[in-house]
Amino acid sequence: MTEKLVIIGAGMASGRVIEHLVEAAPGAFDITLFNAEPRGNYNRIMLSPVLAGDQTYADIVTHDDDWYAAHNVTCRFGERVVGIDRDQKVVTGEKGAVPYDKLIFGTGSNPFMIPLPGHDLDGVIAYRDLEDTERMMQMGSGNKVVVIGGGLLGLEAAAGMAARGADVTVVHIMGHLMERQLDEAAGYLLKKSLEAKGITVKLQANSKEIAGRDGKVRALMLDDGTELPCDLLVMAVGIRPNVALAQEAGLAVGKGIHVDDHMCTSDADVFAVGECVEHDGALFGLVAPLYDQAKVLAQTLLGDAATFRQKTLSTKLKVTGCDLFSAGDFAEGAGREDIVLRDPAKGIYKRLVIEEDRLVGAVMYGDTADGNWFFQLIKDGTNIDEMRETLIFGPAFQGGAAVDPLSAVAALPPEAEICGCNGICKGTIVDAIAGGASDLAAVKATTKASASCGTCTGLVEQLLQVTLGDDFQMPTAQPICGCCDLTHEDVRRLIKSRELKSQAAVWQELGWTTPNGCHVCRPAVNFYLLADWPLEYQDDPQSRFVNERKHANIQKDGTFSVVPRMWGGITNPNELRAIADAADKYNVPTVKVTGGQRIDLLGVRGEDLPFIWADLNKAGLVSGHAYSKGLRTVKTCVGTDHCRFGTQDSTGLGIKLEQALWGSWTPHKVKLGVSGCPRNCAEATCKDVGIICVDGGYQVGVAGAAGMDVKETERLCDVATEAEAIDVTVAFVQLYRENAKYLDRPYKWVAKVGLEWVQERIADLDERARLIAAFEQSQSIYRKDPWAEHAQQAQRYQPLADLTLEAAE
Template sequence: MSSLKQKLVIVGNGMAPGRMLEHLFDASAEYDVTVFNAEPRVNYDRIMLSPVLAGDKTYEDIIIHTEDWYSSHGITLHMGEKVIGIDRAAKTVTSERDRVVHYDKLVIATGSNPFIIPCPGHQLEGVLAYRDLDDTQNMIAAANRGGRAVVIGGGLLGLEAAAGLKNQGMDVTVLHLMPTLMERQLDPAAGHLLQKALEDRGIDVRCQSNTKQILGDTEVTGVELDDGTVIDASLVVMAVGIRPNVQLAKDAGLEVNRGIVTDDHLRTSDPSIYTLGECAEVGGMVYGLVAPLYDMAKIVAADLAGHEVAGFKHVDTPTKLKVTGCDLYSVGQFGEGHEEIVLRDATRGSYKRLILDGNKIIGAVLYGDVVDGGWFNEMLKAGTDISDMRETIIFGQRHQGGGAFDEVAAAAAMSDDAEICGCNGISKGQIVTAINDQGLTTLDQVRAHTKASASCGTCTNLVACVMAATLGDAFEQKSVTPVCGCTDHGHGVVRETIKRAGLKSIQDVYQTLEWRSSEGCAKCRPAINYYLVSEWPGEYQDDQQSRFINERVHANIQKDGTYSVVPRMFGGLTTPDELRAIADVADKFDIPTVKVTGGQRIDLLGVKKEALIPVWDDLNKAGMISGAAYSKGLRTVKTCVGTDWCRFGTQDSTGLGVRLEKLLWGSWSPAKLKLAVSGCPRNCAESTCKDIGIVCVDSGYEILYGGAAGLHIQGTTKMCTVPTEEDVFEYVGALTQYYRETGFYLERIYKWADRLGYDAINDLIINDAEARKGFYERFLYSQKFAQIDPWAEFVSGKDAHEFTPMADIKLEAAE
């Protein structure tokens, strides 16, 4: 059958041709498809390169079509193979590897090339563009070496590059030729606010600056400006614009202007050849934003399938910046000479400007508060007469009419072609069709079938409103459990927003996520406090008043109102001096019960509240610190005697347990962590039911995790076997940090692993050495701030940083 199919060859494998293939297969069109991709990889979401650069996502997170997708659709994919020639008479394309492939229909989707300023020094090592994954990875590698980056260009890509490099730890200077940033998308007022916001983040922004030359012999050392200013730099990123990549089409004799000239159905001057994407010129215009490129994809697919479809029409596409903490939205015209309505709110740092032609919106510029951007754009496209709401329109959709604002009703009123997800070009109509045709009832299902809200996530609430308007009570909205009654947001949204928006205080979280209470509650405050501590170690000051009572007084409250005090005994080991100190404290403060715990420690039960400080003071004088039996962090590392005493022991399990506990003590985590080290497979320390367990074997150390032995009983899952103790530290530290960074507050490690998937966790920690070492390095960095005596300030009012009796433990354990 395949020999009867027409042969479709696609040159380029970006987002537009990928979307075109999806539409083509949806239409059940019969083609034998061959795709050439100059990049050595599959199709990925280029507009999400900024989160990859910033460290928020990985390449795997932004893949659109896996290799399995191509093979399942019978597509021949040539990765890392550039097409260098088209023979229109013979209807063949030739690749740089001398591969010749016949076509019946050809689609050219060669995209664009970055414009490199031809100033002296532009060919030095360390001068990069910012267009693809290779550029992104090169920038990340440069950031790991440190130094200063100079980004030339203050447009969308330049600012996203600057923010990403800053997030990676580099000093960053942005040079922009024009008086204000993003002058093509923003008016001067919004450009000024954007510049101030970036400067507040530590990015040096210099407008009206022209590059004279890039300095260095073989590598970049600096940038010299026209006015003689020299800026030291180890990296220069050119982000001054793009040019359609038309050379292949030009060499083939196709009509070329700025881009490859097409009719409104994306057909070139050769009826057998289509073009789409950034290389296409339609109606005298070329496009770089994703929405019009996806419109092109839909038209080409329909034409190839032989279906009637309307031709391409220009529609103003909103501009959004993917820089956390800098929310902006711009669409339409914003030049002078038209009536305007402006709202400035200095307190909230927001700016809104609507540009009117009579009683119709022709442009909108929003900075800070962008929630109504889509609503304004809808009225712009529809040519809505705003006479009746002229006095209140600038305040947004929520302030129209007399009743309470209904988000679901507003979503129901949107037109089917209203854009819902800008990252993936998904309209309301596409979501509604998918819901009805596929029987979708959950947000995750809609994401999987349409990709709406699957990228940056800012449209999640709007997608949910569309679903609620479409499904009514059948919408399974509670698939995400809110943190508490103060908000509708789940833990995932809170964690992601803190990270992406750079929120560094509890009140920042409440304001940004529009908490319904002024001070939160006993359920959400500890969770947010943990997320801030976890995300910003060393920057955010742990708020003791946002912790549970047990953590605030460093003891577990009992049913009679007294407390349980548990000193730490590393690995279950103690000394006669420690035992004497415990006995003396029990006698001195008339403590009624002294008990050995299941975690191999001694518990002083029945301590009165007024005795807590003096009890800890006496234990502290004996060199004993808190065992943190109350903490959302490391509790104990249980051990057996191992090779020192046991005839079956294969490794020094006691010593390893002590060293592990000294590495991990004081660490915060979403929920309590209990570890165990068993000296042999007989498992006397019960390693196979702990959060993390180590079983010593002849060949090394088995690392296990995800066990539980409380209300829920579950055995551990094996991660791997490693040969040395140093490997144990790295793997356990990396696993703990991954859990800390992605776990939800009060989510035990076994629940976390069930949610993320054991295979995915194992693959990341075992197979991705770079990721594992990155997690471990962040773990060690966080421990600098975690391994502070957690009750020193409680005892004596000292600064906790002044009292670190175990300050050198981490280094000792890591050596």
């Protein structure tokens, strides 16, 4: 007989309950799911990557409309429950009542809002749901944000908005960040890393009042008189179980909804799960125990004997690119001793706390690969006396010498926890692999290991390799296309070693099956030949993508985008008049300022391209190469010319760099940024090459990213003069041109060859000079304004075109 099951709240815990039920007993329950939010279940712990731009909301949806429909779940989303009649067993929503046989509270928690004066102003928010995240995503360059709370959520909020260009200050009342998860030393390293990313951190800071203007937040006032101006204030100071509805229904409630070991409340037909519950005096905020509760509750509803037990928990977190791990009790105390490893150069800190030959706590920063092994020792109460001397170095060094890391993974017991979020142990994963899950996707689908935060992915892959042995298929390098069996790296190496200087030579000598290549390989081979043999090879326009052939970006309606170059983001009234006149003359529907400090004319008809180029050329404007695999933009701040914080002439340096590099063909697009001080207004730390001006000179970073992947630059070198900064940048770009795979951005190339390899070549002054000379030689041959070439041809037809435009008007 089908039972009527009503669930209040579509959070992660209740969503997991539904999964277990429909997997174990499809059709056993007629499920109705209420949710006050206008949506179903999504992975809330992944809101931070959404804020940072790494993922979208669609990426973190765990149950979509099709999933609910397939499992006959009636969805009442965007509808609040207004009453519960336990005697009649009826739940009343804003749009009507639903009877139940069993009822589940999954009402989660509410963010705690400090009742400061002004806490109700517009612009004061929590960090709890998608709406909060979307509000924070509006913060960018020019916005000031204050985050109250130096815990995980507060730091993730701060990092996400800082990555979008906002000026962010974190205010924390305690003496170090994340004090519940980290000791003081690890908290210090985290603070140092955040400040290096441009985030201001104020510790032992007590908030006094939130000031406003016209009903909107203006600033946070501290009790020492400090005023922190802000356009948005985010409170991330903790959560409280949402128990109001349960209280109104007459259930036993303390700090949370009281539940027993079977997740049953004081009513035998009413259950609770997730952050709203209190079990044996404990509340729960991490996802691992919530998922344990969900499994127990599903088994209880199905009539199976199951009990919830609180477990020792580990915390493995990734905040702003910093790996953190903590487990157990790491407080100082009598009878305890510490083992500490510090490597300041690599930013690594590890601290183990030992009591009576047992590991009782661990804190790790920067390198958390062995976290699960240490956690298992804590849970098992393993006697570590015989491995004390090598314990800090992890499982790979037990026995006195380093061993293959895979051997260490193989030695883990079956009960060793691999995926903390979902409570998945090694044995479960090995059983899944034995059952046919032969790759990461299959293991994820079968066990849910690595399906939440993803920090255990490496361990899961190692288990696949250990378990499958020779049957494990390592990802293989893909051929450049179907025309041959050679990889990009093979083709480039052979072009150089065999001195192949034409496309025909490549097709003939390297065994191409297609006589003249295809649309995939021809652009790559054309670039390799052009970069390696600039004196001998003639660029083939027909081997370029359509945008590069058209010298403009084609839009979805068949029109084109025209972007004039603005050196370092600087323009003048004459250029602006020319752009405005061109927009009027050619009926350009959209004129947009781009993120690269230029102006984009969108919607230009293909037949008008030569003529609009000619008009822009007359004003001194050249192609911005917004369509090319080459230099796009050099973003700058105003530097010492106008800014009181500027340390160097960042604008002038940006202009010189753009004038040196423009028109160069590269494996992929290249974007630069030059910031006049560490405040980094030009967002230089997420560019392919980013330069930060400091009092002593220039910090040159490379291999940043801010597209589908978000990555901070890595420090290439520090130089004292502007001339050195230009030389180092040009040499890096040429090294990238000579060695990278076509369509690899610099950050992917650097990851393959290693930053040290790049640094060694740039530091070698002879090699640097060779690279600069090679780049300049290539530029002398290939740098030209494609717009000007076509504009000259259009001059003869310009009068006729003008007459046609006048007639059309």
